Amino acid sequence: MNEQDIDIESQWDVFCEHVEKTKVVWLLASDDGGVASVSSSYDEQQDVLLLWHSQELAAAQCVGDWQGFEPVDMPLDEVIEDFAPQLMEDNVMVGINWDQQVCTELSAKSLINAFTD
Numbered sequence: 001m002n003e004q005d006i007d008i009e010s011q012w013d014v015f016c017e018h019v020e021k022t023k024v025v026w027l028l029a030s031d032d033g034g035v036a037s038v039s040s041s042y043d044e045q046q047d048v049l050l051l052w053h054s055q056e057l058a059a060a061q062c063v064g065d066w067q068g069f070e071p072v073d074m075p076l077d078e079v080i081e082d083f084a085p086q087l088m089e090d091n092v093m094v095g096i097n098w099d100q101q102v103c104t105e106l107s108a109k110s111l112i113n114a115f116t117d
Helices: 003-022 055-059 074-088 108-116
Strands: 026-028 037-039 047-051 070-075 095-096 104-106
Touching: 003 026, 003 104, 003 108, 026 047, 026 055, 026 074, 047 070, 070 074, 070 104, 074 095, 074 108, 095 108
Parallel strands: 047 095
Antiparallel strands: 026 070, 037 047, 095 104
16 A cells, blocks of 8 residues: 555545544535536546535635635435436446545445445
C-alpha cells in the first residue's frame, strides 16, 4: 500500500464516520439545478459527482467555476434509497471530500454498501 492509498483510505474512513453520525451528505448545487461534478482522474469520459461530509468542506469549494454554487444537504437515507441507485443507473461515480487536490473516487454501489452493510 503506498502513501496515496493510505490517504484515500483515511479520507474514506473520515467521510463514513462523519456521515454515519450526522446522517447527511453535502453536495454543491446552483440556482439552475446543476450540481458540482468533475471528470474522473482516471477516465475523462467518466463523470464524478462530488460529495462532502460537512457543510464547511463543501462551502470551501464555492470558488472559481463553482462560485455561484451553494452547499445543499441530503439525508443519508435519501442518498441510499433514491440518489445513489440513480447514479448507478447513469454510470456516475462519486467523489468524496474533493478539495482540488485529492478526491477518493468510487462507485455509487460502494457508497450504498458502506452504509447498509
